[in-house]
Amino acid sequence: MNILNILRAFxxxxxxxxxxxxxxxxxIYLIQLLxxxxxxxxxxxxxxxxxxxxxxxxxxxxxxxxxxxxxxEQENIVQNIxxxxxxxxxxxxxxxxxxxxxxxxxxxxxxxxxxxPIEGAVKVKIPTEEIHNIYYNTDYPNLYxxxxxxxxxxxxxxxxxxxxxxxxxxxxxxxxxxxRDALLILGNEFLKDTTTVxxxxxxxxxxxxxxxxxxxKRFELPKRMVERxxxxxxxxxxxxxxxxWGKALLIVSGAFGVFNKQxxxxxxGYKTNTIGEDMEIVVRIHRFMRTHKRKYKVKFCPEAVCxxxxxxxxxxxxxxxxxxxxxxxxxxxxHLLMTFNPLFGSVGMLSIPYSWLFEFLGAVVExxxxxxxxxxxxxxxxxxxFFLLYFFLAVILGIMISVGGIILEQNTRKGCMSSQxxxxxSLYAILENFGxxxxxxxxxxxxxxxxxxxxSSWGNIKRKEFNVxxxxxxx
Amino acid sequence: xxxTAEFSYEILAAILLIGFLILLCAEYIWLYILxxxxxxxxxxxxxxxxHIHYAMEAFMYSPTQSSRETELESLLQYIxxxxxxxxxxxxxxxxxxxxxxxxxxxxxxxxxxxxEQLDPIAFxxxxxxxxxxxEKSYAARKLAxxxxxxxxxxxxxxxxxxxxxxxxxxxxxLSELADADSVVTFAKKCEKNRxxxxxxxxxxxxxxxxxxxxxxxxxxxxxxxxIKATAVxxxxxxxxxxxxxxxxxxxxxxxxxxxIACVKALAQFGKPEYEQKMAIALNDKNWIIRLAAxxxxxxxxxxxxxxxxxxxxxxxxxxxxxxxxxAIVNIDFNLVYVEKxxxxxxxxxxxxxxxxxxxxxxxxxGALR
Numbered sequence: 001m002n003i004l005n006i007l008r009a010f011x012x013x014x015x016x017x018x019x020x021x022x023x024x025x026x027x028i029y030l031i032q033l034l035x036x037x038x039x040x041x042x043x044x045x046x047x048x049x050x051x052x053x054x055x056x057x058x059x060x061x062x063x064x065x066x067x068x069x070x071x072x073e074q075e076n077i078v079q080n081i082x083x084x085x086x087x088x089x090x091x092x093x094x095x096x097x098x099x100x101x102x103x104x105x106x107x108x109x110x111x112x113x114x115x116x117p118i119e120g121a122v123k124v125k126i127p128t129e130e131i132h133n134i135y136y137n138t139d140y141p142n143l144y145x146x147x148x149x150x151x152x153x154x155x156x157x158x159x160x161x162x163x164x165x166x167x168x169x170x171x172x173x174x175x176x177x178x179x180r181d182a183l184l185i186l187g188n189e190f191l192k193d194t195t196t197v198x199x200x201x202x203x204x205x206x207x208x209x210x211x212x213x214x215x216x217k218r219f220e221l222p223k224r225m226v227e228r229x230x231x232x233x234x235x236x237x238x239x240x241x242x243x244x245w246g247k248a249l250l251i252v253s254g255a256f257g258v259f260n261k262q263x264x265x266x267x268x269g270y271k272t273n274t275i276g277e278d279m280e281i282v283v284r285i286h287r288f289m290r291t292h293k294r295k296y297k298v299k300f301c302p303e304a305v306c307x308x309x310x311x312x313x314x315x316x317x318x319x320x321x322x323x324x325x326x327x328x329x330x331x332x333x334x335h336l337l338m339t340f341n342p343l344f345g346s347v348g349m350l351s352i353p354y355s356w357l358f359e360f361l362g363a364v365v366e367x368x369x370x371x372x373x374x375x376x377x378x379x380x381x382x383x384x385x386f387f388l389l390y391f392f393l394a395v396i397l398g399i400m401i402s403v404g405g406i407i408l409e410q411n412t413r414k415g416c417m418s419s420q421x422x423x424x425x426s427l428y429a430i431l432e433n434f435g436x437x438x439x440x441x442x443x444x445x446x447x448x449x450x451x452x453x454x455x456s457s458w459g460n461i462k463r464k465e466f467n468v469x470x471x472x473x474x475x
Numbered sequence: 476x477x478x479t480a481e482f483s484y485e486i487l488a489a490i491l492l493i494g495f496l497i498l499l500c501a502e503y504i505w506l507y508i509l510x511x512x513x514x515x516x517x518x519x520x521x522x523x524x525x526h527i528h529y530a531m532e533a534f535m536y537s538p539t540q541s542s543r544e545t546e547l548e549s550l551l552q553y554i555x556x557x558x559x560x561x562x563x564x565x566x567x568x569x570x571x572x573x574x575x576x577x578x579x580x581x582x583x584x585x586x587x588x589x590x591e592q593l594d595p596i597a598f599x600x601x602x603x604x605x606x607x608x609x610e611k612s613y614a615a616r617k618l619a620x621x622x623x624x625x626x627x628x629x630x631x632x633x634x635x636x637x638x639x640x641x642x643x644x645x646x647x648x649l650s651e652l653a654d655a656d657s658v659v660t661f662a663k664k665c666e667k668n669r670x671x672x673x674x675x676x677x678x679x680x681x682x683x684x685x686x687x688x689x690x691x692x693x694x695x696x697x698x699x700x701x702i703k704a705t706a707v708x709x710x711x712x713x714x715x716x717x718x719x720x721x722x723x724x725x726x727x728x729x730x731x732x733x734x735i736a737c738v739k740a741l742a743q744f745g746k747p748e749y750e751q752k753m754a755i756a757l758n759d760k761n762w763i764i765r766l767a768a769x770x771x772x773x774x775x776x777x778x779x780x781x782x783x784x785x786x787x788x789x790x791x792x793x794x795x796x797x798x799x800x801x802a803i804v805n806i807d808f809n810l811v812y813v814e815k816x817x818x819x820x821x822x823x824x825x826x827x828x829x830x831x832x833x834x835x836x837x838x839x840x841g842a843l844r
Contacts, residue, residue, distance in 0.1 A: 049612030049644055060674040060681070118837070192640075194672045389488050396495045403502050410509045415517035419510035426506055 100150020276327015325447025653685030742771025
């Protein structure tokens with residue numbers, strides 16, 4: 001009898017806790033949105049006097065090494081390299097690192113660029129798995145290709161850093177396309193302010209959009225619902241979420257970010273036994289710079305755009321979100337010391353605790369809520385009126401945040417979407433509350449459960465060639 | 476009592492829900508208006524751009540004076556007092572002027588007339604005076620594009636602003652307008668505040684449209700070694716021979732960066748009279764200076780320079796050895812010095828030359844040259 005009472009009391013407490021938690025999270029998101037909106041407005045004003053294009057022909061921009069780790073990327077790799085070689089940037093090199101691909105990636109690169117092995121000394125600043133060969137072709141003087149033993153994305157990035165000769169490097173996903181001026185925008189951040197150590201671009205979902213020869217032409221809504229939901233989600237989570245954190249930003253997308261090479265080397269390079277290397281390296285840089293009391297800035301520039309293919313099926317989406325959650329958990333666990341540690345300033349006192357409480361625990365609390373709340377409703381432990389009130393409030397807040405994300409996008413990149421497309425997309429801000437969000441929460445929860453099993457491996461998401469979407473849309 | 480409380484609680488909650496619903500509707504309306512406005516703005520911009528472009532082309536290619544007048548009238552009427560159109564017209568005017576070499580003289584007169592009527596300097600001067608800090612920055616750069624020297628005083632006043640972007644843009648504009656005093660003042664400020672990277676300073680110096688040698692002299696008189704080194708670096712590609720004495724003076728500086736910059740600047744001349752300086756620099760304790768001296772000797776390319784390069788292949792630093800070996804392979808057409816190193820006692824020097832030869836052959840598809 002007593003146990004039953006305790007159980008009831010627990011369920012009742014959990015119901016209220018879960019409701020308060022989700023509402024609090026929504027309020028935090030709304031605040032983030034407002035902060036991001038204010039920042040975007042400020043950036044818009046600043047754009048009048050921004051003159052990064054004046055630097056387009058200047059030799060004074062810091063040269064950048066573009067490191068492209070590739071693992072089973074046979075569909076896109078050749079076209080992606082060709083696009084990268086055509087970027088608007090005065091001085092850069094492209095280093096493609098084949099990390100033990102088992103498909104045709106190696107052969108396609110070798111044939112497309114007629115590469116031959118070169119011998120030369122490489123100063124190993126960060127230890128990596130064995131490098132089979134380094135390839136080069138004088139017809140492509142700024143392209144290098146490393147073929148190495150599989151060691152994960154981080155290891156591939158470290159190998160690229162070892163070979164790179166320039167003071168800045170950009171990590172790029174082999175399945176992504178960066179806009180022609182994106183590097184100029186990020187490169188300029190390092191010029192204007194010498195304390196900049198990391199600058200991240202905005203990763204947008206390319207599914208549906210017309211991309212010809214690696215260049216984004218126009219926005220189109222993708223056909224599948226799962227892809228449309230992701231577009232809304234990226235605006236909400238990445239644009240609002242990242243802009244609002246300012247200098248305390250914990251993650252720069254692995255698909256597109258520029259780093260000060262020496263700082264990354266000083267911090268020890270990419271951590272190899274993790275799949276959340278993009279977040280881990282930024283957190284480690286925060287830790288390193290603050291421990292050594294060095295002035296630094298981590299920046300997010302939404303005008304520098306990178307287009308990436310979002311998963312096209314629920315299965316791939318599940319795999320991606322699991323990996324993200326595992327990466328998050330792994331990073332937070334590795335840097336547990338920073339949590340609520342005033343030595344690390346806003347990072348230790350705000351960003352990391354937020355990530356623990358809402359990004360990590362959110363998946364657990366919400367998943368438990370999906371089961372316990374309906375159960376208590378059935379058992380009569382929860383007032384139906386109260387539940388409905390909570391439910392509608394949560395849905396309205398959720399829609400508000402997502403629509404806010406689209407508004408933010410409209411402020412960041414005017415004219416990318418037509419008004420009709422924006423309104424259509426906002427419909428998905430409503431629909432995502434009935435199934436998609438819950439599915440994402442469950443996928444994230446799955447990531448926590450399977451943490452040990454999938455801690456360090458490349459993720460395999462089915463991709464297609466970029467230009468296929470263009471053909472499909474122009475037909 | 477309890478029931479009333481519960482009732483009012485429920486009412487309150489319902490009001491809250493309705494309040495949020497209203498907010499959501501307002502957000503949707505906001506999104507609609509914003510996206511419509513964006514769409515219109517983009518279309519309008521394209522229309523303005525295209526209209527001015529075609530109007531300017533029509534003006535330029537009108538066969539007679541009277542038809543040019545008609546086109547000009549129509550263009551000016553279209554622009555009116557709209558600042559956006561004026562700005563676009565000014566931008567396109569600059570683009571048109573950039574190809575002025577291809578324009579026949581009678582049409583240049585027409586351009587003068589267009590310029591008079593557009594009066595971009597007055598337009599940007601007004602923005603410089605009344606705009607916000609971003610508009611001021613933009614106006615300053617535009618005034619510099621039009622070489623509005625009468626605006627130098629107004630732009631100078633921006634150098635004291637707290638906003639770094641505005642100060643930077645003002646300094647760039649003043650440099651383009653050849654205002655040496657302001658460039659020196661700005662450079663002096665950067666001596667202590669190193670937030671601007673040295674590449675920004677390079678850009679500033681390279682934008683200077685006046686007497687560059689004179690500017691370097693003034694920077695040498697007024698600024699510290701960091702600024703001196705940056706100025707030397709900025710003008711190294713210009714090969715300003717009149718600065719050679721300053722570069723030679725810099726060789727005995729205690730500041731490594733200045734020393735490196737001066738060695739590289741002297742090396743750029745590639746003249747045998749500086750060979751001795753390079754040979755001395757080859758014995759510097761700093762390997763970067765030795766490396767710069769190697770590249771200087773490579774440019775000079777005399778027999779004695781080759782002799783010095785042979786000794787540099789025995790340098791303790793890998794980079795210097797390899798650069799020297801590469802230089803020898805590049806300039807020793809008879810392979811006399813290549814053989815000398817290969818048959819010498821220093822294994823590391825021979826390895827460096829072998830490596831350079833190997834790379835050269837690889838690069839040339841199997842041939843040495």
